[in-house]
Amino acid sequence: MAVYKRPYDPKRPVVCMDESSKQLLADIQTALPMEPGQVQRYDYEYERQGVSNLFMFFVPLENKRRVKVTDRRCRRDWAEAMKELADEDYPDAEKIVVVMDNLNTHSPISFYETFPPEEARRLIDRFEFHYTPKHGSWLNMAEIEFSVLARQCLNRRIPNIECLDREVQAWFKYRNKTSTTINWRFTTENARIKLKRLYPLIEA
Numbered sequence: 001m002a003v004y005k006r007p008y009d010p011k012r013p014v015v016c017m018d019e020s021s022k023q024l025l026a027d028i029q030t031a032l033p034m035e036p037g038q039v040q041r042y043d044y045e046y047e048r049q050g051v052s053n054l055f056m057f058f059v060p061l062e063n064k065r066r067v068k069v070t071d072r073r074c075r076r077d078w079a080e081a082m083k084e085l086a087d088e089d090y091p092d093a094e095k096i097v098v099v100m101d102n103l104n105t106h107s108p109i110s111f112y113e114t115f116p117p118e119e120a121r122r123l124i125d126r127f128e129f130h131y132t133p134k135h136g137s138w139l140n141m142a143e144i145e146f147s148v149l150a151r152q153c154l155n156r157r158i159p160n161i162e163c164l165d166r167e168v169q170a171w172f173k174y175r176n177k178t179s180t181t182i183n184w185r186f187t188t189e190n191a192r193i194k195l196k197r198l199y200p201l202i203e204a
Helices: 075-089 108-114 117-126 142-152 161-177 188-194
Strands: 014-027 046-059 064-070 096-100 127-131
Touching: 014 075, 014 142, 014 161, 046 075, 046 142, 046 161, 064 075, 064 142, 064 161, 075 096, 075 108, 075 117, 108 117, 117 127, 142 161
Parallel strands: 014 096, 096 127
Antiparallel strands: 014 046, 046 064
16 A cells, blocks of 8 residues: 555555456347437347456556457466566556456466576566555455446457457546546555454564
8 A cells, every 4th residue: 555655656556457258249130220318229139259357557646547458368468468568668667556356367487487597587676566465456456447447348248359459548548648547545544454464463
């Protein structure tokens, strides 16, 4: 929680990272278009088109987010997404502070399985990782952004990864343009009460 209280520092940006999946579903029959007083109508039948993965990067002190859509969820995909974060989003940062959950793919090992050793070491040195506790992934603000994305953009059938990527890009670019932020009010003091089971017991 103390990470969120750090003052803004462009040389050490705090980035919340999370990932989720979206099942791709295509209509078998053409949906009936909207009419005055009538929403668009879909047939109940659909065709499964696989599953795509989404990486969410949210920078709370900049009111900025980016979503990367991939075909899979594996170590290579995560490592390549993190390389984009380091080299394209924050090439001048001294250290990128990343808040994320403890998935097996979210590990320095992923860099070594994806890139040559020298490149893997370079990328690892660019990051300062902070993992949310077990059963505490909700402490990652990127989860809130995913919740908004699901309600505003993904709560319908999307037939393919190209359409998914277009829709997601339009969504996060609009939120960035309007500087939409998160009103985070969960403090370190709150954490010591609500998450007391995760703190060590100090006896006098």
